[in-house]
Amino acid sequence: MLLRLPSKHIIQAFQRKLLSWYFLHGRKFPWREIQLDPYRAIIAEILLQRTKAETVSKVYLEFLRKFPSWKSIVDTDIKQLESVLTPLGLYRQRARGLKALAEKMIDTKGILPQNRDELMQLPMMGQYLANAVELVLWNKPSPLLDVNMARLLERYFKKRKLADIRHDPYLQKLSSAIVNTPNALEMNWAVLDFAALVCKAVKPECEICILNEDCKYYKNSVKDK
Structure with a gap:
């Protein structure tokens, strides 16, 4: 049609x-004001999914302080991660997904796949998040x-x-x-x-x-x- x-x-x-x-x-939000590397950009978009931007803005910088890298997420107990994510809702689902994605990113030494099909194979990487990666990190x-x-x-x-x-x-x-x-x-x-x-x-x-x-x-x- x-x-x-x-x-x-x-x-x-x-x-x-x-x-x-x-x-x-x-x-004005923190993720719009600072230079975003792949980690900070992906974290911002994961926290923003199905959550008001104003709510995310209250916890985003604190989340980055507590978890400055993929390794810090991998090394954190899932219950502690859930506790930090509780104000955003969907905290169990988000914590599990972040853990799985962090483990995968450790395996790849933090390097994202460079094409859409491979990107979509990553944990949590649905259409919205893949579009965000293309937009924010790949300038598409x-x-x-x-x-x-x-x-x-x-x-x-x-x-x-x-x-x-x-x-x-x-x-x-x-x-x-x-x-x-x-x-x-x-x-x-x-x-x-x-x-x-x-x-x-x-x-x-x-x-x-x-x-x-x-x-x-x-x-x-x-x-x-």
Whole structure:
């Protein structure tokens, strides 16, 4: 089935508005402010999965202080690791996954695979985390597609067909097109921040939204009510 994306002109207008907003209103987090090596970058994205960025920001630097390397995670008792991860939720699942990934990274002397297929074989390395590695470490314009990015893109453009965002062809292709800019990292952050601060899941601030003029959600669900 042919996937029809918005025109290049529409996508570029969306990108310009969001980037302009981001450079004025974007959130500040430790993993955005410091130079990230592979370890720090991967740890940040693992902690961010299914957890609010504001919550992660409270524990990220402390986690790095307690666990400055893959070896420090391997050498730590699983219960102690779970205790540190408890404020983030999913602490048992996250601790087991981190242990398994750390052991694998020790085996490879901390060197990540250099292609997508091999990268996906690592523990915890799902689509989102692999995209994050490509974006942050390999400078590829990959989307940090989660429920927040999906919500903004679907409200502004149109809804996806499949329940799982990882397998919806339209949303996958659209998100890739949106972040395919020279500022791919900032574009990703702009979408995520705008979704968190303006295009919120509950009570989105549609009336003051800089995108509402062309937003399908605003036109169909808000404007005429």
